[in-house]
Amino acid sequence: MVDRSHKPSAISAKAAGPQPTVDVSDNGVTAKLPTGESVEVLLHGASVISWKSKGEVENLWLSESAVLDGSKPVRGGIPVVFPNFGPAPKDHATSKNPQHGFARNVRWEFLGKSTSEGEASKGSDDSVKLDFGLYSTALSDEARKAWPYDFGLVYSVTLSQEGLRTVLNVRNEGKEAFEFQVLLHTYLRVKDISKTTINGLASATYSDKVLSLPTATQSTPTLSINGEVDRVYKSLAQDTTSVLEGGKPRFDVVRDNLVDTVVWNPWIEKAKGMGDFSPKDGYKNMLCVEVGAVDGWQKLDGGEGWEGGQVIRSLL
Numbered sequence: 001m002v003d004r005s006h007k008p009s010a011i012s013a014k015a016a017g018p019q020p021t022v023d024v025s026d027n028g029v030t031a032k033l034p035t036g037e038s039v040e041v042l043l044h045g046a047s048v049i050s051w052k053s054k055g056e057v058e059n060l061w062l063s064e065s066a067v068l069d070g071s072k073p074v075r076g077g078i079p080v081v082f083p084n085f086g087p088a089p090k091d092h093a094t095s096k097n098p099q100h101g102f103a104r105n106v107r108w109e110f111l112g113k114s115t116s117e118g119e120a121s122k123g124s125d126d127s128v129k130l131d132f133g134l135y136s137t138a139l140s141d142e143a144r145k146a147w148p149y150d151f152g153l154v155y156s157v158t159l160s161q162e163g164l165r166t167v168l169n170v171r172n173e174g175k176e177a178f179e180f181q182v183l184l185h186t187y188l189r190v191k192d193i194s195k196t197t198i199n200g201l202a203s204a205t206y207s208d209k210v211l212s213l214p215t216a217t218q219s220t221p222t223l224s225i226n227g228e229v230d231r232v233y234k235s236l237a238q239d240t241t242s243v244l245e246g247g248k249p250r251f252d253v254v255r256d257n258l259v260d261t262v263v264w265n266p267w268i269e270k271a272k273g274m275g276d277f278s279p280k281d282g283y284k285n286m287l288c289v290e291v292g293a294v295d296g297w298q299k300l301d302g303g304e305g306w307e308g309g310q311v312i313r314s315l316l
């Protein structure tokens with residue numbers, strides 16, 4: 001029977017409510033939820049450059065002199081590191097690639113958005129997912145020569161009230177196997193690095209680039225940052241790394257199919273040496289907690305796929 005009561009159904013009542021907005025420009029994509037959260041992604045490197053929680057709190061640190069015109073990687077936000085982490089090793093197929101690979105330094109394609117309505121009964125929120133793609137066919141001849149594999153990357157950035165999810169899907173579109181590393185180089189914004197601590201790394205093995213130590217063990221349950229830090233924590237048992245401010249939870253960074261985490265803060269001298277790092281005392285307001293698969297290599301046979309990512313929760 002046709003319902004002529006004109007009572008809105010639960011579904012249409014929800015659909016009639018405010019919807020997420022997505023603005024696409026030549027340079028990037030911005031999405032905003034009706035509850036106030038927002039995310040901004042540059043097509044250059046598919047770099048997330050802003051993620052705000054309800055109340056307009058910016059969660060990511062972006063250098064005031066970050067170069068956003070596509071001529072170099074973005075200093076801040078979340079650059080995507082692929083297919084090599086750090087300087088490419090001489091004896092590997094990535095050896096001709098730049099530091100941290102090419103993905104953060106090329107223009108990606110916006111593939112589209114999808115929105116989903118939350119269901120209170122399942123404890124889920126409204127969310128908006130933005131998909132970005134990068135294919136070997138879009139690389140310059142020079143970049144293709146340096147790393148001559150056929151690949152397809154899809155990077156999905158999902159904004160919800162719960163937090164920000166960023167997931168990278170890698171496909172080997174060719175016949176020949178290739179090896180890669182992945183890192184989501186997240187610059188978290190903190191109020192005061194001297195009051196910031198990190199939990200979730202206890203007893204983990206790490207390499208320390210500042211002290212040139214190939215192997216060390218995290219002896220304290222909590223890590224404080226009192227100087228330059230550049231460590232690769234490997235094969236972490238816990239999937240969550242927590243950042244606290246003044247002892248209060250500020251961020252949870254949850255890894256999915258990624259077992260390593262880099263902790264980086266350049267401190268005074270290294271910050272001075274980076275032309276695109278400002279203000280120069282900006283190291284006091286940032287902390288990189290970078291989830292990845294960077295210890296050794298992921299091997300992907302022709303036609304195969306791999307996926308890994310993170311959810312960052314802002315706990316204010």
Ligand SMILES: O=P(O)(O)OC[C@H]1O[C@@H](O)[C@H](O)[C@@H](O)[C@@H]1O
Nearest residue numbers: 099100185209230231262264290
């Ligand atoms: O200056 P880049 O290439 O963005 O790299 C920044 C830092 O990135 C971190 O992931 C590395 O562990 C550091 O060694 C490096 O200095």
